[in-house]
Amino acid sequence: MSFKKINCELIKDVFESMKYVEKKEDFRGAMGEFLKHQTTEELKVLLSSISKNDKWSELSNENRSDLLDKFATEIEKAIDSFAELERRIKKVETVFLKEKSLPYLVKTLRYYANLCQLVKVGQKGLVVCKLSDNSCISLLGYTLGPALATGFKVLFVSSPKMGCFIEFIVSLALRVGFPKETISVISEDNNLDVVLKHATVVHCFDNVDDKFQSERMLGIVPLLMPIIIFDSSDLDSACDSVINSTWKDQLVFTSLAKEIFVQETIYEVFIKKLKDKINFSTSKLGNNNFSETLQNLLLDAEKNGVETYTSHYGHVLFLGGRVISKDSSAAPCASVSAFRNIDEAIALANNNVQGFSASVWTENIGIANYVAQKLDVCNVWINSFGIYSPDVTFTPRKLSGKGYFGGLQGFHDLLFYNKDIMGFTGSKVSYEEKDILKSITSAKNAQPKWKSIEKSVKIKQFSALIKFIENNKNKFKNDEISEEWFREWKTFFYQYIDSNQNPSILSPYKEYNLNISYSPKGVLVAEFTKYISNHNKRLLIASILQGNCLVVLNQYDKLQGFYNELSEQLPTGVLKVLPYSYGASGAAVKNPMVDCYFNEYKIDEKLGLCDKFMSVSNCWSDVNNKVSYVKNVWSNIGQGYLV
Template sequence: MTVQTAKPAALPAFIGGEKKNLIGGKWVPASSGETIPVINPATGGSLGSIAASGSTDVDAAVAAARAAFEGEWSSWTPDQRRKLILKIHDVLLENFDELAMIETLDMGAPLARTKPLSGWTSQVLQFFAGQVGAGTVAAPENSLPGDFLTLRYRPPVGVVGGIIPWNGPLIGLWWIFGPALATGCTAVLKPAEDASLSVLRIAELMTEAGVPDGVINVVTGYGKDAGHALAEHHGVDRIAFTGSVGTAQTIVRASAGNLKRLQLELGGKSPDIVFADADLDKAVPGAAMGVYTNSGQVCVAGTRIFVQRPIHEEFVARMTEFTKTIRVGNGLDPDTQLGPLISQRQLDRVLGYIDVGNKEAKLAAGGNRLGGDHADGFYVEPTVFAGATNDMTIAQEEIFGPVATVIPFDTMDEAITLANATPYGLAGGLWTENLGTAHKVSQAIQAGTVWVNCYGVLDPSIGFGGTKMSGYGWKGGREHVESYLYDKAVYLNLG
């Protein structure tokens, strides 16, 4: 398997140079003057730099968000906020080819993945526009003596801090900005230092669309500096974080100072169960891409594939052949299906797990680095390990790369037990033609989302979340919007 190369393409004008923070409607460098290089993971080449922000910059962003929350923004009507979100929708769709290319250049996902996100972006923005007004006033009856009117309000919580990962910033930022705009909150977003460019460009377009100064703020930098400062800041009322369990535990401790609300979406080691009656024409590519999508850099990836023993050998053979057909390469090539990993660090991590897998199980496909040295990008072959057991390292630890572990099982009860034998509970899947099996197993899997005869589909009006060590809180749906509000009761004595 070789790396698909791409013809030279004209880069968006936004690419290159030093990118600054958006604070209070102004683009400003980090107070330290320090920057972080931006590397194209497909080539190892430079895409410019971003601000290496710290606590001083976070202080300024939070102050700007607080001033906006308590200022003009608080007087905006629901109709004005709804129209603003729809204006942002139109501006982004007009510029989405540029946004898709920026995302591809910055984090490696192929244009075949990033361009279709225009449809998802349209859907999610229309969803949040439709949720404006979630803080409706109610006037419940009361049992107080005298003449009292009791009201229930749902005001916005205030300043929201968001920390998102590098594996899909075009998607991740809307779980912060969308509900903030819908409810009247303001936001300070810290994107991952490995992939901040598309977030910065979207923030630029949002200001052009008419978002008032300070309502959205973007501060780039390392997690240990800017991220930690945002998590512990007493001026932040809510933190939404997506990332690793270890970082989340640090954020939980940092948030204790003012008991800020938390929403955490963390790691996963999701099971995908293939029963003997499954349609393998659908289950093989479906389960494979449940692992390989975004080069395996997806928190819900179904990397533990449990296959019922009567079809185990056939499934492994067919998945191996399917894996060999996948085109890996530069995301600017329209035929590329899988791009590079995000960084040399992530490549080293994935290759380390492949080395472990070679000692634990049987390598059925892949297992090699592609593309030569650092200058050729951070590519790895999609990989299949067969004949594995659920207690192996490659079956228990999140690899975050295109590495599938196929594990045989005999009975439904065994499959359920194995699927739940993990500290994580983010997602899961199963493939069967039996409705009873589908219902029983989907109910038994301990996960926030379960897919049946499909994998990885997402509707923002439904949402998703995790259980166990995969976090808490809900993204999408009405519950997501309501988590940006708090409850207030008002007693009016009319006597």
């Protein structure tokens, strides 16, 4: 294994003294060469070395917490060096890195350093994170923070430019006393299959890559954020928000605002203000490396009769129609179109593959509440944009990612991973496709009504199910199923009630109000294995009481009658239990009505991998994470209203 490393200590000293080496091309050459492609054998040797090194996980929680805090401080002290590194490598202004992205990384690391002392854990394993050149450095906090606090090591699979930042971060970690190979980096050009098949625990993404998928995948995918502007908004502030979130890259995650929807009563006024501001308030664009993408968008606009406007500095507006595609994320352009009413605005914003964020501008409390509730995203900003905090959890929806990030729930998503995913043991028997389709369709039809019922009513209906188990346990008991197994249903049911899982929270947060609400994921499918001790009662209870509808594929034949009668105690479609089969599993995964599939097995390659697969442990914290979405609604108190 041979690759040329950047001397990070030299870079730091040079940058801080602002005395550059005479031959700048030497630095650029090193940048492109230090992450070299490795042979399969070299990669296996490296992964084996990393896996055997457990010094980090063997440290006490207090020591890990102390080192994480020192690590954050060292990064904070090197802020000028990071800024210069970004200026030299990415050739962009460094104001955002110095004022927002790097401080947010430091803040996130400190949050998990504190959390490390409160939650006593010491896991062994490896977390893999894939980064691209477009990754924002603040994203690293959501991998490094919870992974290191938990006791895992971190391996970055990186592009050359981002690799320079990682190599610098590694040097800072070693400086404060991190054991070697606690944080490592390899080139994205390496054979990723070798990485995936090794002792990897969790995969963290910043973008979807077909070569880099796993049933244990977590990820944040940078996609395009919609902005909705109503006639009751402060138009000047709304224009500034569009400019900052579209062209100035002011977001912690690279989810830029490219689609702006404006109420038709103020459309012309808004367009005039926006044109004036982008002509006189924005900076001149640097070298445009996206001319081909932009040219294609211009051709599409011309073909579809969409008006275009180009500012003095090259910023492009597409007026009156939707032209933007996901490939245009880095191009200097935005699409502006009009809407007539509130529901049309919501439909336009939800009509895309992203479910990460949206910005809403209005000073009408009723509109703000209604729109925030209906938007299918995990972050809603009212009269603001791009607000995050490490202690606030979010869950990407649709194609914008998978998993929980931030807060205690983000910590638990790594902590309670399923260690015991088994090989497939079920018989590949035939099945009736119409049965699985009927069950999923019934669940899909029942779920909207079931989720709208108050939780107290759901609990009352579920209590009938518990009484049924109490009264009929002798009917289903046998040598393999003890009375304790049946008693656990009642115990877990009351545990769920007592814990008051997932309430909505309204709390002040500095200059903003934050409303945190939880919503069901929809139609869930779960596998129950032939080992009854693995039947996840907590998953079934939490899924249903949170407002989901659940289809169970059961492999333990002797309990099929029990589960059939159990499902009859609830409204039609809320719970259905079918015999497990390979074909039924494949049909459920491929069915578009299924929102999440909890699997107990290693995924068969013929079945393929998709973002529906999710492993879940038998722990309340993990189960409650996995069956619901979190939505954060940030409202700007300074604009004169609360949500």
